[in-house]
Amino acid sequence: MDETLKNTALLEEALERLRSVLGPSDGFIPLHVPEFLGEERALVANCIDTGWVSSVGAYVDQFERDVAAACGTAYGVAVVNGTAALELGMKLAGVQAGDEVIMPALTFVATANAAHHLGAIPHFVDSALDTLGLDPVALGAHLRRISQARPDGLYNRETGRRISCVVPMHVFGHPADLDGLTGVASEFGLTIVEDAAESLGSRYKGRACGSFGRVAAVSFNGNKIVTTGGGGAIVTDDEALARRAKHLSTTAKIAHPWAFVHDEPGYNYRLPNLNAALGVAQMAQLSGRVEKKRRLARRYFDGFSGFDGGTLFAEPEGAESNYWLNTLVLAPDIGETARDTLLDGLNAAGYMARPVWTLMHRLSFHTHAPRAPLPVAEDLERRIINLPSSAMLADRA
Numbered sequence: 458m459d460e461t462l463k464n465t466a467l468l469e470e471a472l473e474r475l476r477s478v479l480g481p482s483d484g485f486i487p488l489h490v491p492e493f494l495g496e497e498r499a500l501v502a503n504c505i506d507t508g509w510v511s512s513v514g515a516y517v518d519q520f521e522r523d524v525a526a527a528c529g530t531a532y533g534v535a536v537v538n539g540t541a542a543l544e545l546g547m548k549l550a551g552v553q554a555g556d557e558v559i560m561p562a563l564t565f566v567a568t569a570n571a572a573h574h575l576g577a578i579p580h581f582v583d584s585a586l587d588t589l590g591l592d593p594v595a596l597g598a599h600l601r602r603i604s605q606a607r608p609d610g611l612y613n614r615e616t617g618r619r620i621s622c623v624v625p626m627h628v629f630g631h632p633a634d635l636d637g638l639t640g641v642a643s644e645f646g647l648t649i650v651e652d653a654a655e656s657l658g659s660r661y662k663g664r665a666c667g668s669f670g671r672v673a674a675v676s677f678n679g680n681k682i683v684t685t686g687g688g689g690a691i692v693t694d695d696e697a698l699a700r701r702a703k704h705l706s707t708t709a710k711i712a713h714p715w716a717f718v719h720d721e722p723g724y725n726y727r728l729p730n731l732n733a734a735l736g737v738a739q740m741a742q743l744s745g746r747v748e749k750k751r752r753l754a755r756r757y758f759d760g761f762s763g764f765d766g767g768t769l770f771a772e773p774e775g776a777e778s779n780y781w782l783n784t785l786v787l788a789p790d791i792g793e794t795a796r797d798t799l800l801d802g803l804n805a806a807g808y809m810a811r812p813v814w815t816l817m818h819r820l821s822f823h824t825h826a827p828r829a830p831l832p833v834a835e836d837l838e839r840r841i842i843n844l845p846s847s848a849m850l851a852d853r854a
């Protein structure tokens with residue numbers, strides 16, 4: 458069959474199956490919208506009524522406790538967004554200007570931006586088909602090929618730069634192979650910083666994502682599973698690190714009744730109490746939200762079972778995912794133009810659909826970044842389509 462005809466048939470079938478899962482689009486079904494079903498309005502109003510809208514307040518403290526509890530860590534530090542959380546997390550994990558930071562090429566640009574803003578250089582490694590996350594086997598093989606242990610750390614023999622940490626990202630909420638990655642990291646003496654921006658509420662072998670690294674970053678952007686409007690958090694079990702995170706994110710001011718003395722160039726990365734109020738109300742709904750999203754995922758599996766064009770990505774073995782975004786992975790032998798035909802057609806029919814991010818090494822400012830071979834990421838790039846995934850869709854139709 459001619460490729461155009463094949464594509465048309467594929468689109469028709471995908472649309473029919475989407476309708477069976479979501480019902481008619483009634484205009485437009487977005488990819489992911491926030492849901493406010495708890496005390497949001499009351500808590501935000503309380504900030505306004507009391508005047509505690511800005512950088513300190515009881516909701517910030519409560520929110521930090523709630524986020525740490527959800528991530529299974531001892532400490533949480535709320536910051537303005539997930540990117541700032543990643544940047545500070547990497548810095549406090551020891552990333553210095555001129556270092557290389559290992560991360561997947563298949564990630565959102567913020568992971569690489571956070572390293573870049575510290576003066577570090579992202580170093581891209583391939584992903585695994587079964588998790589969509591950083592592949593421990595590819596990572597181990599690559600490090601054996603290019604790295605050299607020196608007294609002050611691991612070095613890239615090809616660039617002469619120190620490699621200071623590895624940043625797994627839990628793609629669309631699915632935990633990366635944390636056993637495998639932890640093993641490789643300890644073999645090479647690398648610190649793990651988890652980019653857990655998408656995986657709040659996800660578990661790996663019973664343990665929450667965000668609790669595996671020395672430190673992890675969570676995002677509360679409007680499109681994430683729960684939101685503070687904009688926001689992020691650093692979570693860790695390391696008390697000293699948490700203390701430093703709080704200090705650095707709040708202008709590094711030394712506590713004093715009236716004097717303005719700062720002991721290093723700090724950041725103004727604090728999360729306003731207003732946003733934390735929204736966050737406290739949202740965190741109370743997290744477990745129910747995960748349950749709804751898992752229900753929606755099951756409906757997608759049913760609706761797309763037996764679909765020749767591809768399969769819905771399922772949580773990896775041992776993982777319990779928050780199914781932040783439902784992902785159709787097109788069949789390996791799919792035609793070159795299939796993905797874009799589907800993206801055009803699904804969006805035109807009112808079902809918002811998105812490809813995966815442009816791989817980091819293709820962005821103009823990273824084309825010279827060090828990298829391992831990326832065959833799996835490059836294959837996934839032409840096969841991934843994300844489908845509408847808002848929690849409320851679980852109860853639609």
Ligand SMILES: *Cc1c(COP(=O)(O)O)cnc(C)c1O
Nearest residue numbers: 538539540565567568654676678
């Ligand atoms: C959302 C996201 C971030 C950044 O979070 P912001 O709060 O938007 O700054 C970082 N990494 C990944 C993988 C994300 O999806």
